Amino acid sequence: MIFAEWKPLDELIDKLKTHKKVLLVGCATCVAECAAGGEKEVETLAPLLRMALKKQGYSLEIVTATLEKQCEWEFVEQLAQQVAEVDAIMSIACGIGVQALAERFDPMAVYPGVNTSALTIREEAGLWAARCAACGDCILGETFGYCPIARCAKSLLNGPCGGTRKNGKCEVNEEVDCVWNLIVERADERGRLESLSKFKKAKDWSNSRQKRVIREELRQ
Amino acid sequence: MKMLVGSNLERRLAAGDFAVTAEVGPPRGPDPADVKKKAGILRGVADAYNVTDNQTAVVRMSSIAASKILLQEGLEPVMQIVCRDRNRIAIQSDLLGAWALGIRNVLCLSGDHQSAGAGGKLKGHPGAKNVYDIDSIQLISVIKGLRDGAVQEGGDSISPAAPFFIGAAWTPLGPPEKFRIIRLAKKINAGANFIQTQAVYDIKRFAEAVRRAEDMGLTDRAAILPGIIVPRSAGMLKYMNANVPGIEVPEEMIRRMKDASDPRVEGIEITLELIDAVKNLSGIKGVHLQAIEAEELLPDIIRSAGLLPRPRIY
């Protein structure tokens, strides 16, 4: 899912303290799955912020809402009445949700409460790891199901570099497996090591920036 | 033999002489005098001198500028290029500029991640956005295109061609070891003419890897120069063995340094032994010497190894 984490509380307080009544909005999809912006987190962050602000001498009313998705206009619309009664919004959805609210409720100030940082899988309870870089040119079919763009610190296509540690971890981040080591091992297990001797030419990165896509068959 | 480029290093290797390269780290500042000083210390002791490119992601004078200063001092540079900081456009542009300035040897590296620059006393730039538009093997291929096809990576031509003697790195003992020889072949197939390896301390293990390379015909197609870093203490060897991927130091060597009455002297002894050992390995065409922040040690070492004076190129 899209992965996000709370911004430092000081940063949030700094933005909120100039307001009188704020709507804190969560999202029940990606950010709920990574325990950053779902209803549970809204109900945790709201009292926390109220207490923090009160202690610093600010009086701020915080009202809350959680949308099914903040990236769909029909759900965003549900906030209209609450928005009319506040003077700022803080969204703990991903950057897409924040911008959807900012666009629909312009000129209302909309602040992000989280930092959106990766596309992850939940490996186990409490552990998320980046798996996809949304590079627009997927090579998973050639790398035995391991993505070197997202998981190699240098996004090598002809890896590994000389930085694979003895224990198979990455020189850059010792908690992370060297993905090229994983690719090589899996290729070997399948008797396909030779396939990795093929030169992979320079990547076309152009399909992944400033994307704006029209699908005519779906337009109304 | 027809030269690809005609650099000093290429001629030395073509003549079948045992080549010597040494490393020159540019200064963390803009003063050319710092480069000239090192050039003065190392003049005449090697066939070519590697100039590092913001090694460990620490900002230093650029390798292209420092390489030019070496040229002006009469030394032949091997300009190192990393893929961390520049995209294919900037790299190709720098290569055209480097050629115009007289640089003829390049070493292609992916480059240490930017997080490596923050360590010890240094803050570095761990928050910098890295590039890694292409990797080291694609870079070899790009340079081969500029030389043999007068063509850029994207297909446009350059005029005239820009011939470089192309180098690459090899970490024979890094995991996964079974793949390291395949990756060496990839680099040579992509166009690498010479190879400088990660520091060698375990001759036996290194020799096995070189034999595999020989079996695959790789030692005839590219000149392999094992890297040797002058050890200064048991602690240094222990550290590198534990923390630098691809460096393996035999236990006996660490013990030997520990028991030595003068580790500095012992380290030089070990260096000379290593040079002698690799000189006698079939398939090895030279040696790449590094003395970290102690370049002044190299002239004596190279002399004691019987490698001076460097033969003249006619």
Place this chain on the structure above:
Amino acid sequence: MSDKSQWPGQNPEVVVLYCQHGLRDEAKGSAWYQESIGLSVRAIMMPCSSKIEVSYILKMLESGADAVEVVACPEKSCKYLVGSLRTEKRIEYVRGLLEKIGYAPERVGISRKLSQSPEQLIDLARARADAVRPFGVNPMKKGESH
């Protein structure tokens, strides 16, 4: 600074959230209130301490409780096997959050006890009250400006 000025005319209010297996006296029902010497206790029974969410604890503090004491079963006694272990992690987490906003983490605590009497639960609450006494009344209490 004397204790009394931190607590002008009042005693610490402690909320005790206890696992149903933490209290052996079923006659108390699922929620009860008791005043004792130097503190008042609001006790709420949970089917398992792991039903306690971080947000509940924060809301209790937000509405004026001076401290929250969770009574969870010892690790090997948890009827849901890993319940009380998860509770412990949540308590650690909420203490960290309190510290980040300048509140004493001591305002939230956890005891691992089984089959207590009501008096024993009150004693646990008293220990929690003693722990927060140096930090004074919860700033969130009505009428407090800071």
